[in-house]
Amino acid sequence: MRMRLVVAFILFFFIFLLSRVYYLSIKSNVYYEELANQNAIKTKFLAPIRGQIFDRNGTLLAVNDLGFNISIKPYLSIKKANKDILDRELQRLVELFPDLNVSVLARNYQRNDSYYNQNFIPVVDFITYDLMIPHFSELSFNENIRIEPTVKRKYPFGNLASHIIGYVGKANLEDVSENEIAKLTNYTGKSGIERYYNDILQGQKGVRVYKVNAFNKEVEQLSYTQANSQDIRLSLDIRLQSFIAELFDGNVGSVIVMDSNNGEILAAGSFPEYDINAFVTGISVKEWSELSNNLDHPFTNKLVNGLYPPGSVVKMGVGLALFNSHSINPRTSFYCDGNFEFGGRKFRCWNRNGHGYVDLRHAIKESCDIYFYEGGLSVGIDLISQTLGRVGFGAKTGVDLPNEFVGVVPSREWKIQRFKQPWYQGETLNTAIGQGNFLVTPMQIAKYTANIAKGAEVIPHFLKHTDKNETNRDIFTLFEKSQLPYIRDAMQAVANEQGGTAYRYLHNLPVKVAAKTGTAQVIGFSQADKNRVDETQLEYYTRSHAWLTSYAPYNAPAYVVTVLIEHGGRTISAGQATAQIYRKMAELGYFK
Structure with a gap:
């Protein structure tokens, strides 16, 4: 019996040994071959x-x-x-x-x-x-x-x-x-x-x-x-870009020059600018501190991240909303005596003496607030906010820049979601003249202006030869398209007829311009910024911003120029800047 156990053990040992040899020599060959290849071949x-x-x-x-x-x-x-x-x-x-x-x-x-x-x-x-x-x-x-x-x-x-x-x-x-x-x-x-x-x-x-x-x-x-x-x-023209940078030297704001047919942006600037070379290898603590503590916020891309009330430049969009009510037409007039009393409060027009009886054309030309108070209250916030959302506000423009902001188009739904509060008619008055909680980016204003000039959606972009040229949507109803000529005529009156708010700057240019001016109240000034300014600076930083958005030529729209100058500017006004940009574009051959 013992002999049998010994023989069985010896046989078992030899079988195990043979199987191990077989595994090492045959089965694991592929594995070690791969290891050898990895040692010999590098990628x-x-x-x-x-x-x-x-x-x-x-x-x-x-x-x-x-x-x-x-x-x-x-x-x-x-x-x-x-x-x-x-x-x-x-x-x-x-x-x-x-x-x-x-x-x-x-x-x-x-x-x-x-x-x-x-x-x-x-x-x-x-x-x-x-x-x-x-x-x-x-x-x-x-x-x-x-x-x-x-x-x-x-x-x-x-x-x-x-x-x-x-x-x-x-x-x-x-x-x-x-x-x-x-x-x-x-x-x-x-x-x-x-x-x-x-x-x-x-x-x-x-x-x-x-x-x-x-x-x-x-x-x-x-x-x-x-x-x-x-x-x-890119679609940028560095010659025009350089000219605008010189024009804006010492001022704060933004400029957009865009082809109103295909959305190509010829020039755009957020001012002040900063030297981007410093960021390639790493900026010094001193440089970073100087830039981040600058009250003019050079790091903020004001084109898509600056949020401002649009002021009167929104009045073309509000005018379309009034027409959409079918209770107001281009001949409807409201009387402006400089004041509008509502809810025990006086809402004033910028012209304290009033404009008299004004229709939409004269209300846009002379930027009469009372017309839009009366009209806005008549049609209500629902129609106004719906129309403004469709013509380009409260949504991304689609421009090829990262982290674009959408802004705010006030509405009943927005206020309930944001503040859990009901809507008051006094807020309709503020919205109708582009104030209150209404917030837009300069890129949105440029797109909205191009939409009105073209009669269809225009998507702004910096990359030349892009499919975005072909993606314009029909955002206006047939009725709105029939009303756009009245809006455009009013815009040309702003620039070319005496009494127009931009007549002083734009009536004698090499090309006929359609335009709209606007004033945006400063909605907030952070405590951190207040702590860094003296009394003279505080007066400047609480002044209203100045808008001027336009397109040209009036009869065959080709280019949009939108200018925002924060706090009214230090050395140049929005009207002066716009006029000089159009002259430079004519010099460069853009209106041939």
Whole structure:
């Protein structure tokens, strides 16, 4: 019996041994073969060079400066014996490039040095081509240092169109986790066009597959796919953009010049602007503090993130709402004596002496408030808010800029949701003249003006040759289209007939303009801002804003010019700015 047990055990042991040999030699062969291939074949992903940005005439607005980055061999800070080597190499780099800081270089290196990192560690992101070339040979032969070509984003025009072009900055952890290209380049679009069209501009990664030997030396390239990127062309005309920036020097606000047929934006500015080059490699604490504490808020893109009451520029839209009631027509008149009493309160017209009997044409031409008080109260807020929402307010314009605000079109539903309160008729009076809780962006006003000029929806955009040219919707009813000629005629009277609120500035231009002026009350001034101003500044910052929106030529609308000057301007008025913009456009050949 014992002998049988011993024989069985020996047989079992040999069977187990044979099965193990079989597994190791046959079954696991594929697994180890794969491991061997991984050890011998390496894959490197290649970062694309970011696409450039051009204006409509081919002028470069965002380019890539050629230069080099510098990396140092790993493990030098971990092993005590190697620390002298690291210190020597860092000190040598500072001697060659005096603008570098040895402490910063050491911190960059030590942050990424570990036993698990076998790659050279980047310590300098960018050295210009001209600075590197005299020392290129010396550094190339240093086995502890690796230099590789790279590029850095540059904006040739500095602060010009800064809120539109935007900038690229160093990718953060969220950027890297969501975007594999940002992980390769370490940069991504942070604002403006750079952010909105980041997927196009950043391009596609390349791939290089190569074989290495036991000493990790490359012996053969197996395949290569080139990285690629795509340039984009904007509709901006940098000549007109430069002119407007000079015009607005020292003033605060925004300007939009747009093709009223296809929505291409020729020029646009949010003022004051700031130099976007400072943000590519990182802005200093001092620079950041100066910009963030500026009472004119240069960081705010006022084109799509500035919210203002529209004032009287909304009166064309309210006029359409009055016509939609069918109880008011272009010949309906209301009497203006300068005051309108309602609910025990006096609502005043800007003209304290009154305008007499006015119909819609004269109410728009002379910006009579009493007409819109009477008409607004007659038709009610429901019809007014519904019409205003349809012609472009309370919704995104669709412009190709990130984080566009929608503003507020007051209505019964909005007030209940926002404040849990009922609507009062006095609020209808404020809404009818573009005040109260009514808030819009300059981009919305430009789009609304283009919609009226064209008689259909116009979607503003900065990218030239875009499908948005073909997506205009029919937002006006047939009845409203029949009424638009009355609205347009009233707008041309604003600019071309004596008594028109913009006649002083616009009647003698090279092209006939249709326009509307407006005054927007300052709705709020934060306590933080109040604490930073003296009495003389406070008087300025509480003054009303000035609007002027327009299109030209009147008989064949081609371009919209919308101007908002905060607090009425320091050196120029909205009327003066608009007139000079049209003259410059004529000089550049836009009205031929």
